[in-house]
Amino acid sequence: MMVVSSKFFNRPTLTVARGLLGKFLVRKIGRRKIAGMIIEVEAYDGPHDKASHASRGRTERTRVMFGKSGYWYVYLIYGMYYCLNIVTEKENYPAAVLIRSVEIFGSQTSLGGRTSRYICGPGRVCKYFKIDKWFNEKTASRKTGLWIEDRKIKITPRMIKRGKRIGVEYAGKWKNRLLRYYI
Template sequence: MIAARREDSRRQAAAAVVLIDRPDSFILDFMNILPRDFYDHNAEQVAPKMLGKWLVHRVDGIDRIGRIVEVEAYVGPHDLAAHSSKGRTARTEVMFGEPGHAYVYLIYGMYNCLNAVTGPGEHASAVLIRALEPVSGIEGATNGPGRLCRALSIDRSLNGHDLLGGVLYIARPEGRQTRFKVVAGPRVGVDYAGDWVHRPLRFTIEGNPFLSRR
């Protein structure tokens, strides 16, 4: 009898986890889209707070959702790894604008990368989303900035998109969230950035299996 009750408890706990990780339309209706002032701070402050939030892209009426597990902060024109360090150009114009907009660019001529613009206007800082843990509606790998954009159908047509809208946005899901430890370390692929190479501006959820690099 006791064993049966324990088994029932385990099943209920598993069901609760599934409910959080695989949301139905009811839960999606009550997600809290992050407000403008969430982004209106330096990228180094915003980046770790984005971990655990949900990135959502609505495609043909279907929400593709991933939990953010890895990000990198690019803190402004003085950051030699930031695109804005090269000045204000057609490519980086979005970075110099209002916080809470998408900055999407192409690397190697084939991979899209998604950033959230942060800081006051013309601060030119952003947070790169590097990896997601799939939650709902996603097919394909999400452990890397190019891979997650492909899995969520994010491309440069979304460059400059307002992240407070209902198509592409970052949200704080309702309900109790799993606690996690944030780990900071050097960013990936910025060997050209002089003294900025070793700055601990990459933030990850410790031990998450969907990180781009362990």
């Protein structure tokens, strides 16, 4: 159960996005832990990506995307739902990966497998993990109570599918980029 360090995120955003598939999002509340395997993400890559909040430049909201990698970017959308992103790449290059869906593993079955269920959609992920703006601009680490873990699940390239990002129709040619990755 290795905690993924900021070094992992200080790499090309598309590499990080693919690398996050199969990793675990872990939330600690008191002595309770919530954990789920990441199965769907989207990359928001650089200042020219019109789908990215950072394409409008550095603002109060987007400054975290311009900051160091390994920090959480959490924002409210449609006045109701939070979205969780992890900042990638070096300082001053605005980029992040949105965590869209996770798989929650349950009890062991008699045949040695495990039951599981899916939390699909960034708003639902935040609701399930009890994530709100408190985490914005905080690090992904044990000390904040929200981090990414490597549990050595092997994800091969052929297991990874890609598609267009969701809900970015306004983004011109960037809307068609295949920056959504899922298992």
